Amino acid sequence: MRKWIIGALVVVAVAGCSSTGTQDAAPVDDKGPTATAPATTGGATTSGATTTGVSGTPAGGAGAASALKDPNNILSKRNVYFDYDQFVVKDEYKPLVEAHAKYLQANRGARAIIQGNTDERGTREYNIALGQKRADAVKKLMILLGASEIQIETVSFGKEKPRREGHDEASWAENRRADIVHAGE
Amino acid sequence: MRRLIFAFLALSFLACSPARAQLTIEIVGGAGTTIPIAIVPFENEANWPLGITGIVAADLQRSGLFRSVEAGILPRPARAEDVKYGDFRARGADAAVVGSMRALGDGRVEVRFSLLDVVKQTQLVTMTYVVTPAQFRATAHRIADVIYEKFTGDAGVFSTRIAYITKQGSRFELIVADADGGNPQAIVASNEPLLSPAWSPDGSRLAYVSLENKKPVIYIQSMATGQRQVLANFRGSNSAPSWSPDGRRLVVTLTREGGSQLFLINADGTGVQRLLTSAGIDTEASFTPDGKALLFTSDRGGTPQIYRMTIATGAVERMTFEGSYNASPRATPDGKGFAFVRREGGRFMIAIQDYATRQVQILTPGPLDESPSIAPNSRMIIYAAQQGPRGILAGVSSDGRVKQRLVSPAADVREPAWGPLLR
Secondary structure: HHHHHHHHHHHHHHHHHOOOHHHHOOOOOOOOOEEEEEEHHHHHOHHHHHHHHOOOOOOOOHHHHHHHHOOHHHHHHEEEEOOOOOOOOOHHHHHHHHHHHHHHOOOOOOOOOEEEEEOOOOOOOHHHHHHHHHHHHHHHHHHHOOOOOOHHHEEEEEOOOOOOOOOOOHHHHOEEEEEEEEEEO | OOEEEHHHHHHEEEOOOOOOOOOEEEEEEEEOOOEEEOOOOOOOHOOOOOHHHHHHHHHHHHHEEEOOOOOOOOOOOOOOHHHHHHHHHOOOOOEEEEEEEOOOOOOOOOEEEEEEOOOOEEEEEEEEEEOOHHHHHHHHHHHHHHHHHHHHHHOOOOOEEEEEEEEEEEEEEEEEEEEEOOEEEEEEEOOOOOEEEEEOOOEEEEEEOOOOOOOOEEEEEEOOOEEEEEEEEEOOOOEEEEOOOOOOOEEEEEEOOOOEEEEEEEOOOOOOOOOOOOOEEEEEEEEEEEEEOOEEOOOOHHHHHHHHEEEOOOEEEOOOOOOOEEEEEOOOOOOOEEEEEEOOOOEEEEEEEEOOOOOEEOOOOOEEEEEEOOOOOOEEEEEEEEEEEEEEEEEEOOOOOEEEEEHHHHHHEEEEOOOOOOO
């Protein structure tokens, strides 16, 4: 978690000069002095760009943030599940998506990242793209429901970070998922 | 072993760590016809603990195109002039290799060999190498390359290297090894997934994707110095790197403008240029050998299919029509077609398609075969497969006849990338 704090500090530090345009939330062209470093130092991970789009502090303050953690609040639910080869947000997940959209709408300083995932079937890179499509579908719905584009970054883990390692339908279903992660988590 | 762990990054990198678990290659199916070859142990070879002829024989055997014949001729001939062809003929050998090794006194060794066509009773080649014992393996691979080329007409690839990813528990490593699995070295290690290694055409650099920043980011790492650079770390996901044949640019998949779309980027990370605009997924692009076109996967037609884009004109042509899932195209270096992954009846298999005839040949059984990578002589395809709960690498000849399995004792192995010919 220290990584998070460091990342957040770096991005908070540059936030003042990055208020225009959706592409400018963080340095996109990562070739500062830290971009080249011997692999033995792990230096390439030191850029603030690592936390693109998930930095910042919720404007709603501690009360809003704690709603995210309250197990009785729908905001504590983060997983949107998908059918095989599909990237349509099913109706049963719309209340959850809407709650997070409203949270972002009410907390304009808040940022979230949506991480798409797939089951193990299919090629690694195509699954990165499929997971991205799932994350994008959730983001699109959140924007329709009140969140703004700049608040949400979508990324994909494809099949690389399965929550369940099994080779059966139950594991696959668990892994076909997009997760909503709020800044600072 | 130089190893630094940065606890706050929960990530570590190895510059060089020998003694990785080595892949062992098993032949599980051979070609219809094989060339019987007698490789006579070289004169004085027993003076060194690591010999040469054993590695030459193993290389040739592994190709599936040769079969070792025990010559058992005494005294052993060491020079072409000493060879009595009738002795080899009597033992069923069509080809013979003889040679000698001589210490030069300065630590170096002179290795000399002759390759003989037993049927035609002619000497095909004689070569001399002056090497250190540390170079014996490399020398053996070079000798095997010469023999392979003389008898098949194709370049030998025993001197090439392969890159692949291993996963052991939660630890991922990018490994570079000789094509026979020997001499494995971890060049990157991480506690987060690594994928999509891609060799620069001169073999000096590897591009790959790492999730260490909680999203896919593309890096390029120098083989000589171990230094690495971020190639693409834009908003969203950055993945699927593949080099242009001149080594100056890469094609990558970025989502920074929405959706997974193809971009060209200079090898230093500058000059990002969008190639296409599609409503769906465009990814897994790679260059054709002439550098003029790209093969890529797109779901623009509703299912993932393979397309070819002519870079100069932007014209896009669909290449696959059968089946509901065709992905991961890799052009064969001979320019005749491409290998790819096809799903059929829920099984993912490696297939090859010829440009001229559009004919598809399914080469592997599945059920979860992926990541085809083609040898620089176009004759073998290495790919990732699932064997029980384990990820392994496997090889298949592009005619489907020769099958190999590359087994690691300890780790899940995946994402093979066959390195270039180094001349």
